Amino acid sequence: MSNNTFADLADLADFAHKPVLTGERALLRPFTEADAITMAGIIEDPEVVRYTFEPSDEFTLEGLRAWYGSRSDQTDRLDLAVTDRTTGLLVGEVVLHDWNPYARSCSFRTLIGPQGRGRGLGTEATRLIVAYGFERIGLHRIQLEVYSHNHRARRVYEKVGFVEEGTRRQVQLRDGAWLDEKMMSILSHEWDHVRRAKEGV
Numbered sequence: 001m002s003n004n005t006f007a008d009l010a011d012l013a014d015f016a017h018k019p020v021l022t023g024e025r026a027l028l029r030p031f032t033e034a035d036a037i038t039m040a041g042i043i044e045d046p047e048v049v050r051y052t053f054e055p056s057d058e059f060t061l062e063g064l065r066a067w068y069g070s071r072s073d074q075t076d077r078l079d080l081a082v083t084d085r086t087t088g089l090l091v092g093e094v095v096l097h098d099w100n101p102y103a104r105s106c107s108f109r110t111l112i113g114p115q116g117r118g119r120g121l122g123t124e125a126t127r128l129i130v131a132y133g134f135e136r137i138g139l140h141r142i143q144l145e146v147y148s149h150n151h152r153a154r155r156v157y158e159k160v161g162f163v164e165e166g167t168r169r170q171v172q173l174r175d176g177a178w179l180d181e182k183m184m185s186i187l188s189h190e191w192d193h194v195r196r197a198k199e200g201v
């Protein structure tokens with residue numbers, strides 16, 4: 001059970017600062033309104049649609065401009081653009097949202113478009129924002145949901161250190177088939193362990 005007091009909470013960092021996070025292959029940076037057009041193409045990509053958005057979700061370019069143009073003003077979540085360092089191209093996004101400062105928890109989600117997939121960018125981008133959440137914001141828990149049949153995403157999350165917590169059965173009907181969803185999470189001490197193992201400490 002958390003022993004957080006309001007005084008403790010005042011000491012916690014929030015998401016007002018939007019960082020640039022640099023890895024070997026990916027550079028994560030804050031969004032601007034100008035990213036909307038590229039993100040519109042990524043969001044419409046059939047694989048992204050298949051594994052992320054609800055069939056009823058509708059996007060307009062105007063709506064996306066307002067959305068990406070306002071990400072840097074949000075103090076309770078972190079939306080970062082994933083760019084490919086070799087080309088400088090915007091290829092997707094990683095997001096920490098649903099922040100609960102009392103439980104020190106956040107939800108995570110990501111989508112990488114066809115120009116970025118399958119080259120390690122998604123794994124690195126996930127690691128970078130998870131590291132930021134634990135090491136800079138002081139999170140205790142990061143959770144996510146992923147369709148059971150999304151084997152690539154599940155592999156990425158396992159590589160980063162997320163642990164499966166259970167299955168939400170038949171959460172959605174798509175193309176006549178019921179889909180299950182896996183719940184996964186990683187805790188701060190588990191992240192410490194992953195980080196130390198990677199650094200050989």
Ligand SMILES: CC(C)(COP(=O)(O)OP(=O)(O)OC[C@H]1O[C@@H](n2cnc3c(N)ncnc32)[C@H](O)[C@@H]1OP(=O)(O)O)[C@@H](O)C(=O)NCCC(=O)NCCS
Pocket residue numbers: 047048051052092110111112113116117118119120121122123124145146147150151152153155156159
């Ligand atoms: C899931 C996603 C973020 C992964 O990013 P990515 O850059 O493509 O992934 P990476 O290249 O970093 O790593 C993919 C890993 O999955 C493995 N993989 C690929 N296809 C796989 C499959 N069908 N089954 C199991 N593993 C698979 C790769 O071999 C690699 O693992 P390895 O490094 O051990 O070889 C990205 O593909 C994506 O956004 N897809 C569409 C939207 C989506 O699924 N979002 C997540 C919703 S929860």
